[in-house]
Amino acid sequence: MSMLNYMLRRLVQAIPVMLIIMVGTFLLLKLAPGDTVDALVGDMGGADPRFIERLRAEYGLDQPVLMQLWIYMTKLARFDFGWSFVHEQPVMTVLMDRLGTTLLLMISSLFFAVSIGSLLGAIAARKAYSLTDNIISTLGLVFYAMPSFFLGLMMIVLFSVKLGWLPVGGIQTIPSFYEGWDYVKDVALHLIMPTASLSLIYLALYMRLMRTSVLEVADLDYVRTARAKGAGEWRLMIHHIMRNALLPVVTLLGVQFSTILGGSVVVETVFSLPGLGELAYKAVIQRDMNMLMGIIFLSSIVVIVVNFLIDLLYARLDSRIELT
Amino acid sequence: MSVLESEIGTAPPSGWSVMWTRYKRNRAAVLGLVLLVIVLAMAATAGFVEPVDPLRRAGDPLVPPFTDWATPLGTDQLGRDILAGIFHGARTSLLIGIVSTVVAISIGILVGAISGYFGGWIDDVLMRVTEAFQTIPNFVLLLALVAILGSSLQNMIIAIGIVSWTAPARLVRAEFLSLRGREFVEAARNLGVGDAAIIFREILPNALPPVIVFASVIMAISILLESALAFLGLGDPNFASWGNMIGAGKAVLRSAWYCAAIPGIAIVLTVLAFSLIGEGLNEAVNPRQKKS
Numbered sequence: 001m002s003m004l005n006y007m008l009r010r011l012v013q014a015i016p017v018m019l020i021i022m023v024g025t026f027l028l029l030k031l032a033p034g035d036t037v038d039a040l041v042g043d044m045g046g047a048d049p050r051f052i053e054r055l056r057a058e059y060g061l062d063q064p065v066l067m068q069l070w071i072y073m074t075k076l077a078r079f080d081f082g083w084s085f086v087h088e089q090p091v092m093t094v095l096m097d098r099l100g101t102t103l104l105l106m107i108s109s110l111f112f113a114v115s116i117g118s119l120l121g122a123i124a125a126r127k128a129y130s131l132t133d134n135i136i137s138t139l140g141l142v143f144y145a146m147p148s149f150f151l152g153l154m155m156i157v158l159f160s161v162k163l164g165w166l167p168v169g170g171i172q173t174i175p176s177f178y179e180g181w182d183y184v185k186d187v188a189l190h191l192i193m194p195t196a197s198l199s200l201i202y203l204a205l206y207m208r209l210m211r212t213s214v215l216e217v218a219d220l221d222y223v224r225t226a227r228a229k230g231a232g233e234w235r236l237m238i239h240h241i242m243r244n245a246l247l248p249v250v251t252l253l254g255v256q257f258s259t260i261l262g263g264s265v266v267v268e269t270v271f272s273l274p275g276l277g278e279l280a281y282k283a284v285i286q287r288d289m290n291m292l293m294g295i296i297f298l299s300s301i302v303v304i305v306v307n308f309l310i311d312l313l314y315a316r317l318d319s320r321i322e323l324t
Numbered sequence: 325m326s327v328l329e330s331e332i333g334t335a336p337p338s339g340w341s342v343m344w345t346r347y348k349r350n351r352a353a354v355l356g357l358v359l360l361v362i363v364l365a366m367a368a369t370a371g372f373v374e375p376v377d378p379l380r381r382a383g384d385p386l387v388p389p390f391t392d393w394a395t396p397l398g399t400d401q402l403g404r405d406i407l408a409g410i411f412h413g414a415r416t417s418l419l420i421g422i423v424s425t426v427v428a429i430s431i432g433i434l435v436g437a438i439s440g441y442f443g444g445w446i447d448d449v450l451m452r453v454t455e456a457f458q459t460i461p462n463f464v465l466l467l468a469l470v471a472i473l474g475s476s477l478q479n480m481i482i483a484i485g486i487v488s489w490t491a492p493a494r495l496v497r498a499e500f501l502s503l504r505g506r507e508f509v510e511a512a513r514n515l516g517v518g519d520a521a522i523i524f525r526e527i528l529p530n531a532l533p534p535v536i537v538f539a540s541v542i543m544a545i546s547i548l549l550e551s552a553l554a555f556l557g558l559g560d561p562n563f564a565s566w567g568n569m570i571g572a573g574k575a576v577l578r579s580a581w582y583c584a585a586i587p588g589i590a591i592v593l594t595v596l597a598f599s600l601i602g603e604g605l606n607e608a609v610n611p612r613q614k615k616s
Contacts, residue, residue, distance in 0.1 A: 020456035032472045141352075145595035147548055149555050150570055150588035157581045255458075262463030266552050270574075280464050281556060284471040292468050300459045 010311065014304050021300050022073045025293040029072075032289050035061055036082065039289075043085045081294035086286045091294040095276065099298070101171055102264055102275035108191055109199035109260065110253065117203040118249055121210025122242060128215060136207065143204035148263055152197035152270040159193065166193055169272040190273075198267045202256060206249050213245040247317060254310040258303040346608040353604020359597035366414040374408030378564040382408065386580050400569070400583045401576050410590050412564035417594060420481055421547040427485025428542055429535060432492025437523050437531075439493070440500025447497075454490050462487040466549060470558050477560045480553065484546050492535055492542065499531035533609050540602030544595045551591050566591050 029035075034042075037055045041047050047055075056062050060071045075082070081091035124136040159166040167173065171190050178186050217223065218241055226240045264277035272278065276295055283291040348354055370378075382395055382405035389398040389406070397406040439450040457465075469483035503509065504527065512526050553559050554567030561568075566587035573584030 016452045017455045017459055020453055021460060024456065024460075028468055028472060141596060141599060142592065144599060145544070145592045147551055147555075147567075147588070147591055147595075149552060149567075150584070150591065153570065153574060153577060153584050154581075154588065157577060157585075161578050161581075258459055258461045259463075262461030262466075265461075265463050265467065266556065269556060277464075280467055284467045284558065287471065289471070292464075292471065296460055296464055296468060299461050299464060300456075303459045303461070 006315075007308075007312075010308055014308075017304070018300070019073075021297065022076050023069065025076075025296055026069050026072050028296075029289055029293055030065070034287075034289075036290065037061060039085045039287075076297060081297065082290040084288055084291045086283075086288045086291065091290050094279065094291065095294055095298050098274060098276045098279050099302075101273055102261070102268070102277060103302075104187075105191065105194055105198065105264055105268070105273065105275060106257075106260060108195045109202070110257075112195055113199035113202035114206055114249065114253065117206030118210045118242070118246065120203075121207040122214050122237065122245070124207070125211045125214035125218070126237070128211075133211075137211070140204040140207045143200045146200060147266075148197045148201065149266045149270050151200060152193060152267060155193045155197060156270075169270075171273050190271075194267050194271045194273055197270070198260065198263055201263075202260060205252065205256070209249055209252055210245060213248050214241055217241050217245045243317065247314065250310060250314050250317060254307045254314075257306050257310075258299075261299050261303060343608050347604050350604045350607055352600050353607070356597045356600025356604060359593055360601060363414050363418065363594050363597060366411045367418050370408075370411035370415050373411045374405060378408040378412035379404060379562075386576065386583075388580070389582055389586070397586055398580075398582060400572055401580070402572075406569070406583065406586055409564045409569050410566070410587060413566040413569065413587060413590065414594070416477075416563045416565045417547050417550065417591075420477070420484065420550045421543045421598075424481045424484035424488070424546045424550075425539055425542045427481060428488040428546070429492050429539060431485065431489035433496050433528070433535065435489065436493040436496025436498075437500055437528060440497035441504055441519070441523050441527065443501075450493075451497075454493055457487075457490050463549070463552065466553065467558070470553060475553070475558050475560055477563060480550060480560060484549050487549070488542055488545060492538060495535055495538055496531055499534065500527055503527050503530055537602060537605045537609055540598045540605065544598040544602070547591070547595055547598070 036059055037052060040055065041052055053062075060068055063071070079092055081095070083089075084091045084094055087094050120136050120140075124133045127133050155166075156168055160168045167190050169190075172178070172183070172186050173190075223236065223240050226236055231240065261277075264275060265280050266277070267273070268275045268277035269281045276299060280292060280295045282288075283295065374382075381403040383392065383399050383403050385399060385401050385403040387395055387399045390396065391398070395405045395407065397410065399405055400409075435450055435454065439447045439454075466483055466487045469486060470480065473479040473483060500523075509522060509526055512522050517526070550559065551565070551567030551570070554565040555571040557568070557571055559565050559568050569587040570584045570591075573581070573587070576583055
């Protein structure tokens, strides 16, 4: 029961944040030059003033601002993000079309960053202040300073242009009629470079955190007890140290998730992946404000859901935490 | 000479020199400082390298680096001198990095101080707003702000400041929460000092050191954000920018990859400089903290 209570309470806590974001996107839309009707009329190539007047009334744009806000929020709550005049489709349809690619990129990047980052961090900590540690730590600093788009372009030069091993961009080979495992393999090949360039900064962060965390945990009494009882180095590392040292990494994961999602804009644009990030970039270029606000709202929901899941994972990892 | 005399005779070292002694113990941090001085020198001498306009045509297009003395680092597809772009880009990066960090930290201090000092419903409201800003992917919000405000240098600085104030706000709030119950605050309050004076004159000076250390991190992130915007072609087109040079270099990646590589290295070294300095400052301010 406590689990259910906890989940419900977390959901209730997310509501004010969501409301603030709704008001925020509305304010941004109001600040933007031109409204929906301007976009519509521009799309039609002009219309007479009386028709424009009628359209404004139809969209509720002649109402007082607070009333407009209310209309906007009730629409958002029903996942109605309006119409995209660029795509000639409802914004929601376009977003759902793109969400999968971005989630795939997120999952592979996070998995890569956390697993390799923690592993390298743990190795560095076990051999603290040695040459290995210094090399790993220096690499981490360089990774952290490397902009994802720069890394992406340099990887394209090396792996696509010079060596010809990996595809330059896109999510799959076109035209291709791959099915089953061939299709999976094709998509995976296309995701290698985007994943690497998006995750390297976070890999560096998790590595540093894991190194500090392992160094701290390794000094604790229970680890000494386990060692005195004759636990081998590997068993000690995996069963006793890693599990507790991972906690701060998991916390950071939640904090960082929205930043990683933002980073996908640049990476998806570099590798022309058809995801939300690339869509956001195009929306800015084409001044498709409805689309841009839809992306902000949808990605915020994704961030809240992921943070919720991470909290559950955290509670699972640390049995000392009670879900109350 | 008695022990007492010798103690009076030596003046205690000043706070700054103690900081510096601790700071220079970290060799990486000193390297960061050296890198920063080089970037600062580049920004300062940009006018000598290219007095007219770094975006003008300086020679034939796509001259490779180290082949022509007039353009030592080569030229891009429009014949623009890459060396001039790097020097003037240092100006743009540092300007945007420093000013938007000041903007972000000012907003952060204001929100964090009010939130931590007053607590209660004010804290609740401000923290929900902070959470909302942290929930929206910052780069997407940055895109939206630039799309709405336009991408002049000034608007970019404001937009970068708006998307990066949350971390300093939380930091300042935490400091205020731990300081507001201290005796010196109580004393000031009993003397009838007003809230604003307590916040800014009594608590803030004590809460500042960790914020100043954190500023170098925000500086690094601001420079990365600006370069990403410029890379996407959303920066201010009237100023040379490393990100913009990389974006232009993308078009000639196959034949002349150096066009993108040289400004990329400049970004990496600059961001590295700020990270290393941040780490060095952190160790100098918190010497008891375990070396991580």
